[in-house]
Each structure stands twice: as structure tokens, then as C-alpha cells.
Amino acid sequence: MADIKSDALLDLRGVMCPINFVKTKLKLETMEEGEVLELVIDDGEPIQNVPKSIKEEGHKIVEVKKEKEGFFRLKIQKG
Amino acid sequence: MADHFIEDKSTKVAVNLEGMGEKVNFNDLKSGGFIKQRQKDLFAVRLRCPGGRLSTKKLVEISKIADKYSKKGVVHFSFRQSLEILYVDYKEFTNIVAELEKIGQKVASCGPRVRVPTACGGCEYNPNGLTDTQKMAEMVDQKFFGTPTPHKFKTSFSGCPIDCARTKEMDFGFQGVVEPVWDEPLCTGCTICAQACKEDAIVSDPDSGKPIFDPSKCIFCGDCIRACPTESWKAKRYGHTVRIGGKHGRHPMEAVEVCQFLPDGKVAEAIEKTVEWYNANGKRGERIGNTLKRVGLKNYLDFMEPVFKSGEAPLFKAPGK
Ligand code: HEM
Ligand code: HEM
Ligand code: SF4
Ligand code: SF4
Ligand code: SF4
Numbered sequence: 001m002a003d004i005k006s007d008a009l010l011d012l013r014g015v016m017c018p019i020n021f022v023k024t025k026l027k028l029e030t031m032e033e034g035e036v037l038e039l040v041i042d043d044g045e046p047i048q049n050v051p052k053s054i055k056e057e058g059h060k061i062v063e064v065k066k067e068k069e070g071f072f073r074l075k076i077q078k079g
Numbered sequence: 080m081a082d083h084f085i086e087d088k089s090t091k092v093a094v095n096l097e098g099m100g101e102k103v104n105f106n107d108l109k110s111g112g113f114i115k116q117r118q119k120d121l122f123a124v125r126l127r128c129p130g131g132r133l134s135t136k137k138l139v140e141i142s143k144i145a146d147k148y149s150k151k152g153v154v155h156f157s158f159r160q161s162l163e164i165l166y167v168d169y170k171e172f173t174n175i176v177a178e179l180e181k182i183g184q185k186v187a188s189c190g191p192r193v194r195v196p197t198a199c200g201g202c203e204y205n206p207n208g209l210t211d212t213q214k215m216a217e218m219v220d221q222k223f224f225g226t227p228t229p230h231k232f233k234t235s236f237s238g239c240p241i242d243c244a245r246t247k248e249m250d251f252g253f254q255g256v257v258e259p260v261w262d263e264p265l266c267t268g269c270t271i272c273a274q275a276c277k278e279d280a281i282v283s284d285p286d287s288g289k290p291i292f293d294p295s296k297c298i299f300c301g302d303c304i305r306a307c308p309t310e311s312w313k314a315k316r317y318g319h320t321v322r323i324g325g326k327h328g329r330h331p332m333e334a335v336e337v338c339q340f341l342p343d344g345k346v347a348e349a350i351e352k353t354v355e356w357y358n359a360n361g362k363r364g365e366r367i368g369n370t371l372k373r374v375g376l377k378n379y380l381d382f383m384e385p386v387f388k389s390g391e392a393p394l395f396k397a398p399g400k
Contacts, residue, residue: 044274047271047274048275048302052206052305055305055308056305064269066270066288
């Protein structure tokens with residue numbers, strides 16, 4: 001998949017559930033519909049929980065990259 | 080044995096009550112729900128709250144009634160989600176029942192019968208929920224509450240395999256499940272589903288990142304479906320895993336699974352037939368788990384076959400390699 005351009009970046013490595021999701025939500029609220037947020041979250045509990053919650057709030061995960069150092073890079077399009 | 084003893088005590092309470100005078104209308108007390116406290120003349124009045132839910136309007140009215148009749152001004156949330164008004168004088172039973180009746184609040188039950196069902200939040204508002212547990216509890220309460228059985232008969236509904244409503248400890252329990260199916264063309268190989276699955280039922284293919292699924296490990300929680308960004312994992316069907324013969328108390332027993340994917344529409348029939356079987360086979364004072372041990376699970380399963388065949392375990396077509 002070609003790299004999708006993002007409009008904002010949020011690095012949430014080391015931020016625990018559910019604060020990571022709340023921060024994501026607050027960030028998305030400042031953005032326009034259709035804009036893309038790049039989100040960096042940890043492996044483990046965050047990657048188990050954050051994508052589900054993002055989907056439930058009606059946003060779209062348009063790209064997922066697993067990085068070797070134990071974290072994920074997600075691109076989220078505001079819904 | 081222990082069960083027997085306590086149930087006998089409950090009968091004695093009822094008998095003692097009847098000697099207490101004409102002022103109390105004992106027809107109101109038929110269903111039980113009045114529990115003798117250790118304090119002289121005082122009873123706990125247990126309200127019927129299926130699924131542990133009350134409207135706020137009703138709760139406000141109940142508060143007023145509780146405040147008026149509880150000598151100590153306290154209520155207690157019972158372990159089966161019913162509200163109990165404590166320290167009520169038995170001479171006021173008729174009045175308190177009439178006042179509760181006026182706001183549409185019924186009193187719960189004790190003794191050998193189908194009890195008020197318990198339930199978690201389920202899919203209505205709990206993120207993990209797969210089934211509408213509250214709706215089911217309401218339905219069971221309306222259809223079956225108070226039906227006589229050889230001993231108490233407790234049911235519960237959990238919305239997902241986390242099983243907060245403890246279906247494994249119920250006489251008859253229903254736990255929500257979802258069967259996941261994978262649609263390969265939509266999959267981008269992002270590996271999120273393998274991360275989301277806590278049961279190691281999905282591992283990512285080292286090259287493509289796509290899921291390799293081991294159905295024997297799957298507990299049907301749906302985490303993969305909820306996590307997948309591309310809707311590649313989908314819900315094939317929802318249902319209830321049905322468990323029978325569990326109980327708590329002094330000698331707990333774990334329920335056994337008798338149906339994997341019972342559809343919503345078959346729950347009432349499953350309870351009706353199970354109660355029928357229990358009444359035909361159970362001895363007085365015997366929980367259904369012990370009846371099953373004595374008579375044999377096969378006898379029960381043969382009887383239930385017409386209902387349970389609608390929820391047979393899924394035949395998985397393993398995706399991935
Ligand atoms: C006179 C008979 C009995 C009375 C008045 C009585 C009363 C109560 C009350 C007030 C509660 C809490 C409220 C509720 O869960 O709805 C309760 C819960 C409970 N009772 Fe009893 N009980 C009786 C017999 C028994 C017997 C025979 C057993 C088992 C051997 C038993 C086991 C339990 C258990 C395990 C709970 C916790 C909730 C549950 O697992 O369902 N009780 N009982
Ligand atoms: C403020 C108090 C509580 C909160 C916020 C809470 C919240 C939760 C949540 C969110 C779950 C789902 C677990 C998950 O998603 O992994 C859960 C499960 C459960 N809760 Fe609670 N709970 C509370 C108190 C209690 C109490 C007092 C009990 C028992 C007396 C209890 C018994 C259970 C049981 C048996 C489960 C099932 C799954 C498990 O063991 O992980 N909870 N609770
Ligand atoms: S059983 Fe599942 S749906 Fe029900 S409260 Fe627990 S976690 Fe939520
Ligand atoms: S439903 Fe999905 S997440 Fe849950 S156990 Fe099965 S494969 Fe794993
Ligand atoms: S099934 Fe969904 S979550 Fe799993 S790898 Fe494919 S796209 Fe990602």
C-alpha cells in the first residue's frame with residue numbers, strides 16, 4: 001500500500017490504556033472530517049484495544065505498519 | 080443435602096409467618112421475597128430487578144418507599160442484582176406491597192422455582208458485548224419467573240466469553256459468542272488481529288502478515304472482528320453458549336457446556352424444555368446439576384436434541400494456509 005499522507009502526528013508510546021485512546025479522541029476532535037492522523041502506539045494492550053475503540057467511534061484505520069522496535073504506526077482517517 | 084436444610088428453613092419461616100395474625104395478606108407473599116432477618120419481627124423485602132436494571136424514575140419511587148418502611152433506612156444490592164429493602168416490619172407487608180405495586184415494582188422470590196435472571200450490560204452498551212443480555216433477562220423474567228421446579232433454578236446472561244454474569248455457576252446459563260470468518264481479499268496483512276486475539280488462535284504469517292487461524296483455540300469473543308481495520312474478519316453468526324448444572328453455595332459445581340451457538344429465538348424454548356425435563360426427572364430439593372449426575376447427561380441431551388441442534392458447533396473452514 002502506498003504511504004498515505006498524514007495531517008497530524010501523535011506519538012503515544014508509553015501511554016497506557018485508556019488514556020492513549022482518550023488522547024487520540026481529543027486530537028481527532030480538533031481535526032476536520034477526512035483528515036488523517038498518524039498514531040504511534042505500543043505493542044500489547046494498546047494495539048489490542050485502541051483500534052477497536054477507534055472503529056467504534058466511526059473513524060477509519062487506513063494504514064497499519066508494524067515497526068520492529070515493538071510499536072505500531074496507524075493512520076486514522078477522521079469519520 | 081445442605082441445600083435441603085436451608086430450603087426447609089425457608090418453609091419454616093413461611094409457616095411461622097402464617098401464625099402471626101390476620102392483618103397480613105398472605106396471597107401477596109406467595110412468591111416469597113420476604114426474608115426473615117435475625118432481628119425480631121423484621122424482614123428484608125427483595126425486589127424483582129431482572130438483569131439488575133431499574134429505570135431512574137422507579138428508583139426514585141423505591142427510595143421513597145424504602146425510606147418510609149426500612150427501620151434503619153438502608154437497602155442492599157443482593158448478589159443476584161436485586162435491591163433489598165432491609166429492616167421492614169412484617170405487620171407492614173400489605174402496605175409496602177401495595178405501594179410497590181402502585182409504581183409497578185414486583186417482589187422477588189425464594190424457594191424451589193425459577194428465579195429472577197441476572198445479566199451483564201451486554202451488547203447494548205458494553206464494548207465487549209455480543210448478545211442483548213438485558214432483553215433476554217427481561218424476556219425470561221416475564222415468561223418463566225416463579226415457575227415451580229424441584230429446587231431453585233438460577234439463570235444468567237453474559238454478553239461475551241469474559242462471562243461477568245458467571246454462567247458457569249448457574250443452573251442454566253447463557254453466554255454470548257460470535258463466530259468469526261475471514262475474507263481474504265480485504266486483508267492487508269497488518270497483523271492487528273493476531274495482536275488482538277488473546278487466545279493465540281491467530282498467528283500472523285511471517286511473510287504476508289495475514290492470519291493463520293487455529294479454530295480449536297478460538298473462544299468466539301470477536302476481538303479479531305472488532306480490531307480488524309478492513310472488515311476482513313466478519314461475524315458469521317451470533318449466539319449463546321449454553322451451560323447447565325452449575326451452582327455456588329457450600330458445594331459449588333461447574334456447569335457443563337451443552338450447546339455452542341444457540342440463536343436468540345431458541346432461548347425461551349431451551350428453558351421451557353429444560354424446566355420440563357427437570358420437573359420430570361429431578362427429586363425434591365435436588366439442583367439440576369445433581370439430577371444430571373444421577374440420571375445422566377445423555378438422557379437430557381437426547382431430550383433437548385430438537386432445540387440444541389439449532390446451535391451446533393460451527394464447522395470451521397480454517398483461513399490462511
Ligand atoms: C431459606 C432459604 C434461603 C434464603 C432465604 C436465602 C437468601 C439469600 C439471599 C437474601 C441472597 C442474596 C440475594 C440474592 O442473591 O438474590 C442469597 C444468595 C445466595 N444464596 Fe441463598 N438463600 C437461601 C437458600 C440458599 C441455599 C439453599 C443455597 C445453596 C446451598 C444458597 C446459596 C446462595 C448463594 C450461592 C447466593 C449468592 C448468589 C448466587 O450464587 O446466586 N442460598 N440467598
Ligand atoms: C468498580 C468496580 C468494578 C468495575 C469497574 C468492574 C469492571 C469490570 C470490567 C470492565 C470487566 C470486564 C473485564 C475485561 O474486559 O477484561 C469485569 C469483569 C468481571 N468482574 Fe468486575 N468490575 C468491578 C467490580 C467487580 C466486583 C466487585 C466483582 C465481584 C464481586 C467483579 C467480578 C467480575 C467478574 C467475575 C468478571 C469476569 C471476568 C474476569 O474475571 O476477568 N467485578 N469487571
Ligand atoms: S460478560 Fe462481556 S459483555 Fe458482559 S459485562 Fe462482562 S465483558 Fe461486558
Ligand atoms: S474470536 Fe477471534 S479474537 Fe476471539 S478467540 Fe477467536 S480468533 Fe481469537
Ligand atoms: S484480517 Fe484484518 S486485522 Fe488481520 S491482518 Fe488482515 S487486515 Fe489486518
